[in-house]
Amino acid sequence: LASCRLFSKDYRVFAPQNLSDAEAIKQLYRSEAPEYFNFASDVLDKWSEMEKDGKRPLNPALWWIDGRGEEVKWSFEELEMLSKKVAALLSEACGLQRGDRVLLILPRIPEWWLFNVACMRAGLVLIPGTIQLTAKDILHRLQASKARCIVTNEVPAPAVDSVLSECHSLKVKLMVSESKREGWLSYKDLFRAAPADHRCVKTKSEEPMTIFFTSGTTGSPKMVEHSQYSYGVGHTVTGRCWMDLTPSDVMWNTSDTGWAKSAWSSVFAPWIQGSCIFAHSMPRFEATTMLETLSKFPITTFCSAPTVYRMLVLQDFSSYKFKSLKHCLSAGEPMNPEVMEQWKTHTGLDIYEGYGQTETVLVCGTLKGMKIKPGSMGKASGAYDVQIIDDGGNILPPGTEGEIAIRVKPTRPFSLLTHYTDDPEKTASTLRGNFYITGDKGIQDEDGYFWFVSRSDDVISSSGYRIGPFEVESALIEHPAVTESAVVSSPDPTRGEVVKAFVVLSESYKSHDPEELTQELQEHVKKVTAPYKYPRKVEFVEQLPKTISGKIRRNELRKKEWEKA
Ligand code: ATP
Ligand code: MG
Numbered sequence: 322l323a324s325c326r327l328f329s330k331d332y333r334v335f336a337p338q339n340l341s342d343a344e345a346i347k348q349l350y351r352s353e354a355p356e357y358f359n360f361a362s363d364v365l366d367k368w369s370e371m372e373k374d375g376k377r378p379l380n381p382a383l384w385w386i387d388g389r390g391e392e393v394k395w396s397f398e399e400l401e402m403l404s405k406k407v408a409a410l411l412s413e414a415c416g417l418q419r420g421d422r423v424l425l426i427l428p429r430i431p432e433w434w435l436f437n438v439a440c441m442r443a444g445l446v447l448i449p450g451t452i453q454l455t456a457k458d459i460l461h462r463l464q465a466s467k468a469r470c471i472v473t474n475e476v477p478a479p480a481v482d483s484v485l486s487e488c489h490s491l492k493v494k495l496m497v498s499e500s501k502r503e504g505w506l507s508y509k510d511l512f513r514a515a516p517a518d519h520r521c522v523k524t525k526s527e528e529p530m531t532i533f534f535t536s537g538t539t540g541s542p543k544m545v546e547h548s549q550y551s552y553g554v555g556h557t558v559t560g561r562c563w564m565d566l567t568p569s570d571v572m573w574n575t576s577d578t579g580w581a582k583s584a585w586s587s588v589f590a591p592w593i594q595g596s597c598i599f600a601h602s603m604p605r606f607e608a609t610t611m612l613e614t615l616s617k618f619p620i621t622t623f624c625s626a627p628t629v630y631r632m633l634v635l636q637d638f639s640s641y642k643f644k645s646l647k648h649c650l651s652a653g654e655p656m657n658p659e660v661m662e663q664w665k666t667h668t669g670l671d672i673y674e675g676y677g678q679t680e681t682v683l684v685c686g687t688l689k690g691m692k693i694k695p696g697s698m699g700k701a702s703g704a705y706d707v708q709i710i711d712d713g714g715n716i717l718p719p720g721t722e723g724e725i726a727i728r729v730k731p732t733r734p735f736s737l738l739t740h741y742t743d744d745p746e747k748t749a750s751t752l753r754g755n756f757y758i759t760g761d762k763g764i765q766d767e768d769g770y771f772w773f774v775s776r777s778d779d780v781i782s783s784s785g786y787r788i789g790p791f792e793v794e795s796a797l798i799e800h801p802a803v804t805e806s807a808v809v810s811s812p813d814p815t816r817g818e819v820v821k822a823f824v825v826l827s828e829s830y831k832s833h834d835p836e837e838l839t840q841e842l843q844e845h846v847k848k849v850t851a852p853y854k855y856p857r858k859v860e861f862v863e864q865l866p867k868t869i870s871g872k873i874r875r876n877e878l879r880k881k882e883w884e885k886a
Contacts, residue, residue, distance in 0.1 A: 346557070346704075349557060350704050350705075354735050355526060355550075356525060358526040358549050358553060358554065359441055359549060359553075360441050360549065360552075360592075361404065361441040365382075366397075368382065368397040369397040372397050377568050378569045381395055382396055382397040382592070383431065383598050383600070384599045384600070385602070386618075388602065393431045404434075404438035404442060405519040406519070407438075407439035408438075408442035409517070409518075409519040411439055414511045414515065415493045415495060415511075417443065417445055419443070419522055419524075420446065421445050423445050423447055424448045424450055424462060424463060424468040424472070425440075425448065425449050425578075426459070426471065427472065427473060427474060427578060428604060429577075429602045429603070432497050432508070441521075441549075442521045443519070444522035444528070448468060448534070449531075449533065449579050449580070449584070450534065450579050451577045451580070451870075452577075453577075454480075454579070456480035456484055459477060459481055460487060463484070463490070466532060466544060469493060470492065470495065471491060472508070473496070474498045475496065475498045478496060524549045525549070526549055527548045527549070527739075528548060529739065530552070531546070532742055533545045533547070534679075536870045538868050538876070539760075539776060539778060543741050543744070544741055545581070545738045545742075546738060546742045547738055548739050550736075551682075551735060551738070552584055552585075554736070556590040556683070557590075557593055558682060558704045559702070560591060560593045560596070561593070562689060563650065563686040563702065564591070565689040566591055566596040568594065568595035568596060571597045571621050572587075572596050572622040573599040573614070573623050575623075575626075575629060576624075576625075576653075576870065577869065582653060582870070585652075585682070599618065599620055608633050608635070608636050609636065611625075612633065612638070612641045615641070615643050616642050616643055618645075619644075621647050622647070622650070624651065626651065626653045626870070627651050627653065627656045627660065629871065630656070630664060631657070631660055631798075634667065635827075638668070647670070648670070648673065649670050649672045649673065650672065650674075651673075652674065652675035654873070655698070655773045655791045659795065673687040673693070675698070678759060680757075681727070681737055682702070682704050682736045684704070684707055685698045685700060685701055685707060685771045686702050687699035687700075688700065688702065694770050697766070697772050698763075698770075701769070705728065707726070707727055707771070708726050708727075708765075709725060709765050710726045711723050712753075713754065714726075714755060719764075720765075722764050723762065724762060724777065725758075725759045725763040726759065727759070761776055774791070775790050775791055778876060779879075781819075781820055783818055783853075784817075786853050788853075790807070790809065790875060793806075793820060793856060794807065794808050796849045796850045797824065797846060800841075802824075802830035802833070803825070804827045805865060807822070807823045808822050810882070812882065812883055820857060821856055821857070822856035822859050823860050823862050823878055825864060842856070842859055843855050
């Protein structure tokens, strides 16, 4: 039933063909989840059938390159066959049972996608982790999640072994590598022997599918649990209305495999739409490799973090031509209008911003066809009733700053986290009145556009004014001396706290007199934004502290400021 109702003929998987986007989305997100749902059998295998019937263009499901000549292209049919083998090896050779948790720490290699799909098939709860985790991080993740199995390669394996005696739930270690290691099962050997006739587990819609650790921007990463239906269907708005994907598109999202963003943009949203997921193994960020890749391959849709765009716009674009590129997206942090403008100058394309969390699907976005207001994160996506509320849970009128919140009463949206795993207190702390609160502050304007102010903890209160760091950072980056900046509160004897900017200078300004430059930047900010926001303190730094996923850790800078005082 689920699949018939959800899968319609014209590639609009989860929404009827005869409706406009807005109406179809409204119906989908207001409807209840069916009793059973599994993304592998209800979506991916349906695309595989469509492919066999000649009803999908000849566009791979996964297209992976390593930049040194290696390439993998899988159709949905191949993805089905290969992931069935991996599901069989997890259930049979590894002895894992439905509901067991699997920590997956792999770089961007094709097998990462196979394990994603195989876990769905076998009813295993997937916990992705970045390859950059240290032994301490891995210990924390294994203990907190009580994972029964770890899948990784030779790089983190010694770290895993070093903490093994403290991880009592871990029973299976699987190595995805050419090399072998004592105490570890070899994926390659098991894969060869695995049967290809695995029968997908009939999972209930509300059954857990995945646990993500959040980015850890504001503290230690939290475990966010999602049901089978949550991301599996919830990302329809993400793929259809924000990314504007169809089965002919080739989508490249650059985020690391360890974060929810890769599930959003490198698994669910594109595959719901039947698009091709493009991936470059790229172990380290290289601006030139990215631009070369965008010009060499028929990538139509590109998604990256603002921090990446900030580096890309500094490059010389004269030797690149992006023949296929038509839609660019950014999410994860606020996008500076100045960077959007530079990107447009270089490529002729706008950047469509999306706002969401590990806990959610797309909350707000500049959706297809929508007028972009630079600096705004667009309108509510349609997956939720999004409101700005006050401390008492009351809806605030347009133009008023408050907490960005999602209505959960009387009906909790299916595309929201189930809970923070094993943390009922934290789960309860995100509820206020009829709403789930995001922990972010924002404003909705008269036209329904949302404007991000800051994370609730990052707001600066100076002399009675409330100042969001992003506006000051966006003002600073308009000055040619500034490559990047982070704005935080700093203690001040008379004002309580004042605005302080940590600034990374562009090469040509590094030799300038710091005092003069400070004054120049202060005058600049006073000119381009309300003068009370200007940074009374400026410090020039070589780099900013960031999470592994590239987000600025303002709380670290703020803590140092206050400790110093
Ligand atoms: P942690 O919860 O561990 O501190 P995190 O909140 O950074 O980390 P994620 O779930 O990856 O973890 O990020 C979601 C957050 O990222 C949002 O709550 C918001 O603060 C920020 N964010 C995402 N997209 C945008 C955007 N377009 N504009 C502004 N902020 C954004
Ligand atoms: Mg968060």
